[in-house]
Amino acid sequence: MQGLARRLKEGGRYALLIAVAACFGFPLYWAVVLSVARRSQVFTLPPHLLPAFDLHPFERMLSAQPWGLYFLNTVVITSVTIILVLVTGALAGYALALREFRGREVVFGLLLAALLVPAEATLIPDYVIAARLHLLNTLPGQILPFGANVFAIFLFRQFFKTLPPSLWEVSQLDRVGWWRYLWRVAVPMAKPAVVTVSLLTFATQWSAFQWPLIITQGPAVRPVEVGLSFFQGFDGTHWREVAGAAIFTMLPIIVVFIFAQRYFIEAVAGQTGEK
């Protein structure tokens, strides 16, 4: 009897999981259906749930924008940002965790306090600063503001604090300077932090929209997400093209997620025991 109860419980749990998965999966599926739908099928009720395989909107979408350029821009922006965030995060995290200096905790407190300020509140000052630095409509303008972030610093600090002090002491006796210790010992040992920071930075920069939309003017420096928005114009929204382009721009994120699923979950839910 106990076995039956357990099986029911197990079955109930899976039913719930499948239902939730369907809720999250359906929009994705719907985008696929839309992207290959016939024009007449977009707004019908009840909706056509099966794809019609009309490839015209997809072709129109591909030829409407210089996607290759957008992708290249996005790849450059995302990868350079990841490297910057890792370098600044490791450096600041190291200083805040392991170097002794006056006001260290105050600095750390101020950094944490910065998390409380919503990005929207700094949008206009950010724009003004970018303009004064001649960063409008440039790739650096889309990279530098995100080249350091509090979360990365915080994460590195927490990891560095858990390193056994004897490792640094051994290094000191061996005349290994702090710079070499940081990059050859501390950062490699903080691999989970490196992975987490890389993935989260990838996800946010790849799908960055608001800031690039504001500071880019031409296709030369535009990222994919902004390109996507151009199917929503004054003449209405081209839903099939939007759906097609959305799938297309989401693809890298989906691929990365599939391969790094475990790290994503750890990044959000914290360490899951096994290193």
Next chain:
Amino acid sequence: MSGLMVDGVTKAFGTKAAVDDVSLEVHDGEFAVLLGPSGCGKTTLLRLVAGFERVDRGRILLDGKDVTASRPGERDVAMVFQGYALYPHMTVFDNIAFGLRSIGLPKREIAERVERVATTVEIEGLLGRRPGTLSGGQRQRVALARAISREPKVFLMDEPLSNLDTQLRASMRMEIKHLQSELGVTVLYVTHDQVEAMTMGTKVAVLCDGRLAQVGPPEEVYDRSATEFVARFVGAPPINLLRGTLHREASSWRFEGSGVRIVLPARWAGPAGDEPRAVSLGVRAEDLYLGLEHPATFVPLGVCCAEAIEPMGHETVVHLSLGTSLLAARVRNTWRAAPGAQVPVAIDVEKTQLFEADTGWAVSVKDFQPSSA
């Protein structure tokens, strides 16, 4: 002077002196052991020598050079930590080579040196492995190899064997000792294990509450302890202590108390005031004889009650009560008696030690000589 010299070093954390005016010399090729209970300051002293902590007062000299203000890397010492402190993400080879690279040795020489030290501690086959895949004993060897590879002036070891199981500890003890005498290096070794101190040290320094209680060869620390604390700390089972007073007799001294009266040997004869002095009489477990046919140097102590009998395999420890005092005696494993049995006990007076009751200091033979009267 070559070797290590600690000169009047004091280090306080807050208001508590962790190391209090300690002076210690470790000569070239010597194996010095800092022995003491936890919290006595022995690890702090080691860290002061390494340069991880700054001394408040005093000097530290290495090969005659004052390094008190030098940074750890400038002191040319190597350290083996309790937890080994290996870099977990590097191979054994890289763990050893990492420090060598930073002192700018050419690649070829680094490889040669790593091979050589790996052979010395017998880990040649492990160079490609990560520390996580090694056993405790193997990690210990890697840590030793890394320390040796730098060819430092002094080796500092902070309880390096405490994470190993008993058998491995015994064999590593001998191996480290062997390695030290073979390489002729200078070692300062911290431990709370008196067996390690006795078996490995050529010199033992006993620390108590941040102060040096005694420095000397292990036999001296054991047989002629400078204080009651030292006498109790070294030796297992701990030394037996009988409270009592010293009384003047015609040409010698008599110990009286805890239900016993013993006339002390002639070497303690001589005038030193006539009033009785409160003392503790210390006698080691192996210097008690159970039975009537005691050797000639022994004198009868009295009849004791055998409270508990602990067979250790190679010997037997018998716990006895004499009036209100408890005594432990070490006898051969063939000795037999039932708990509760009445046993005549004799004592080797030549081996006894005397400590002043109020200060704990050893009552030295010279106290009884006319010069100090």
